[in-house]
Amino acid sequence: MKIYNTLTKKKENFTPIEANKVKMYACGPTVYNYFHIGNARPFVFFDVVRNYLEYKGFEVTYVQNITDIDDKIINKAIEDNSTFKKIAKKYITAFEEDTQRLGIKKPDFQPKASEVIGEIIKLIKDLEDKGFAYQVDGDVYFSVESFKDYGKLSGKKIDDQKAGARVEANTNKKHPADFTLWKKAKPGEPVWGSPWGQGRPGWHSECVVLSQKYLECQSFDIHGGGVDLVFPHHENENAQAESLSHKPLANYWMHNGFINIEGEKMSKSLNNFFTARDILEEYDAEAIRFFFLSKHYRSPIDFNRDIMQESDTAVQNFYKAIKTINYLPQAGRQDYSCRFSSLKDVFFTAMDDDFNTAKALSVMFELAKIVKSNKEEESVRKEAADLLYELGSVLGFFQEIESKLSNDLGALSEKLLTILINIRDEAKANKNWVLSDKIRDSLLQEGIQLLDTKDGTKWEKK
RNA sequence: GGCGACAUCGCCAAGUGGUAAGGCAGAGGUCUGCAAAAUCUCCAUCCCCAGUUCGAAUCUGGGUGUCGCCUCCA
Numbered sequence: 001m002k003i004y005n006t007l008t009k010k011k012e013n014f015t016p017i018e019a020n021k022v023k024m025y026a027c028g029p030t031v032y033n034y035f036h037i038g039n040a041r042p043f044v045f046f047d048v049v050r051n052y053l054e055y056k057g058f059e060v061t062y063v064q065n066i067t068d069i070d071d072k073i074i075n076k077a078i079e080d081n082s083t084f085k086k087i088a089k090k091y092i093t094a095f096e097e098d099t100q101r102l103g104i105k106k107p108d109f110q111p112k113a114s115e116v117i118g119e120i121i122k123l124i125k126d127l128e129d130k131g132f133a134y135q136v137d138g139d140v141y142f143s144v145e146s147f148k149d150y151g152k153l154s155g156k157k158i159d160d161q162k163a164g165a166r167v168e169a170n171t172n173k174k175h176p177a178d179f180t181l182w183k184k185a186k187p188g189e190p191v192w193g194s195p196w197g198q199g200r201p202g203w204h205s206e207c208v209v210l211s212q213k214y215l216e217c218q219s220f221d222i223h224g225g226g227v228d229l230v231f232p233h234h235e236n237e238n239a240q241a242e243s244l245s246h247k248p249l250a251n252y253w254m255h256n257g258f259i260n261i262e263g264e265k266m267s268k269s270l271n272n273f274f275t276a277r278d279i280l281e282e283y284d285a286e287a288i289r290f291f292f293l294s295k296h297y298r299s300p301i302d303f304n305r306d307i308m309q310e311s312d313t314a315v316q317n318f319y320k321a322i323k324t325i326n327y328l329p330q331a332g333r334q335d336y337s338c339r340f341s342s343l344k345d346v347f348f349t350a351m352d353d354d355f356n357t358a359k360a361l362s363v364m365f366e367l368a369k370i371v372k373s374n375k376e377e378e379s380v381r382k383e384a385a386d387l388l389y390e391l392g393s394v395l396g397f398f399q400e401i402e403s404k405l406s407n408d409l410g411a412l413s414e415k416l417l418t419i420l421i422n423i424r425d426e427a428k429a430n431k432n433w434v435l436s437d438k439i440r441d442s443l444l445q446e447g448i449q450l451l452d453t454k455d456g457t458k459w460e461k462k
Numbered sequence: 463g464g465c466g467a468c469a470u471c472g473c474c475a476a477g478u479g480g481u482a483a484g485g486c487a488g489a490g491g492u493c494u495g496c497a498a499a500a501u502c503u504c505c506a507u508c509c510c511c512a513g514u515u516c517g518a519a520u521c522u523g524g525g526u527g528u529c530g531c532c533u534c535c536a
Binding site for chain 2: 203230255310359454
């Protein structure tokens with residue numbers, strides 16, 4: 001299988017450090033607000049990566065951090081007239097609720113920065129002792145000139161940045177690109193004691209500590225996040241880790257593209273921000289998932305209502321297909337016929353090619369078509385349904401299959417519904433279209449769709 | 463100014479040298495009191511120019527356009 005590696009800027013064959021095991025780390029949220037639809041993309045995508053690797057038989061350890069120490073949280077606390085801790089706590093809870101609603105499986109470890117302050121201090125001290133970091137008046141900086149490969153991940157050269165000269169001059173730093181490891185305490189901010197006095201860690205160290213700690217190694221397989229994290233965050237993480245271990249923090253660096261809103265970058269000033277929470281009010285979690293997966297993860301993707309509606313239709317189609325044969329599919333079937341094992345291969349080939357989910361989805365459409373087709377044998381349709389369910393599950397779909405397939409309203413409701421249908425049949429027989437349409441429309445408002453078929457009137461929950 | 467990505471039907475989107483997947487929307491047929499659903503059929507030569515090649519959406523060069531990063535950011 002191939003993965004595009006930001007570090008080498010090409011697709012590479014994926015070989016984990018330990019055979020059959022994959023250790024992966026993805027940057028999680030900074031808990032100062034509800035996370036938005038753009039944040040949700042990597043959460044969903046790396047969930048799929050993890051699922052797929054497990055499906056392929058790898059034993060996956062997946063770590064995602066929660067940044068609960070940060071300027072943005074401090075600012076939010078001031079803004080809301082609250083405390084730093086309360087803000088973090090509130091949005092951690094919200095994060096957990098929203099990811100669960102999105103159908104994202106919990107990572108194996110989800111540690112917080114605040115849990116490892118001691119280890120972060122140790123890392124910074126180590127960097128200082130070995131000459132990679134220096135202290136100026138209570139602040140500690142990483143010296144980019146001390147790490148000769150600085151810039152290798154993002155493809156940036158230190159001197160170009162100097163020439164750019166957009167960076168605010170900071171007289172304390174030896175080099176403009178040097179980044180903060182430890183910040184001196186300011187009044188009113190949360191602080192921890194350290195060899196450099198009271199202060200708090202910068203953003204770039206926590207991921208180094210948390211990944212190495214929970215993955216139990218200095219260098220692991222996959223590190224992921226949004227493209228904007230490549231520089232400076234991931235570049236800086238790697239600089240710290242590699243300076244000390246002489247190995248890259250991770251072998252494969254994966255970065256997902258951005259989400260635009262109506263063709264424009266999502267930003268607070270444009271007021272085109274959508275939280276995942278808000279979107280979930282309008283659309284099913286799986287429609288959101290489909291929206292993300294319908295395009296390659298590295299491409300930018302435009303978010304708008306039409307596209308969400310389309311995604312919703314697509315997901316409903318998968319469910320509808322299975323509904324037509326009234327059969328609860330089984331995953332993990334071993335004995336697919338030739339026809340279906342080759343379709344399965346198409347799916348695998350697509351996913352093996354740097355997670356080409358858009359192509360993988362086309363296999364699902366093809367299967368759905370077979371499931372629905374009354375030209376196929378029932379056993380063939382069931383087989384197609386099994387595979388559809390199996391592959392869909394890998395991508396995180398069909399989480400609601402039981403409830404979607406069920407038309408169970410409880411015995412009484414069903415009886416009442418039958419009565420209404422009978423009345424409507426009578427009205428229809430009398431060509432009383434006003435009444436029959438009224439019954440149909442009223443039921444539709446309650447989420448019951450009537451379907452007049454050759455074999456009489458049928459109904460289903462919408 | 464530096465670095466990088468992308469440009470395929472009305473919309474979304476695969477395709478990385480061998481003659482344009484798939485989805486949505488649309489058109490038409492079947493079915494139908496109407497509607498919905500279902501089902502069948504139809505629907506692109508790939509931003510421009512030049513080059514390489516027997517052959518290019520796919521490679522090279524040059525344009526044009528859109529976007530991202532370089533500052534907190536998924």
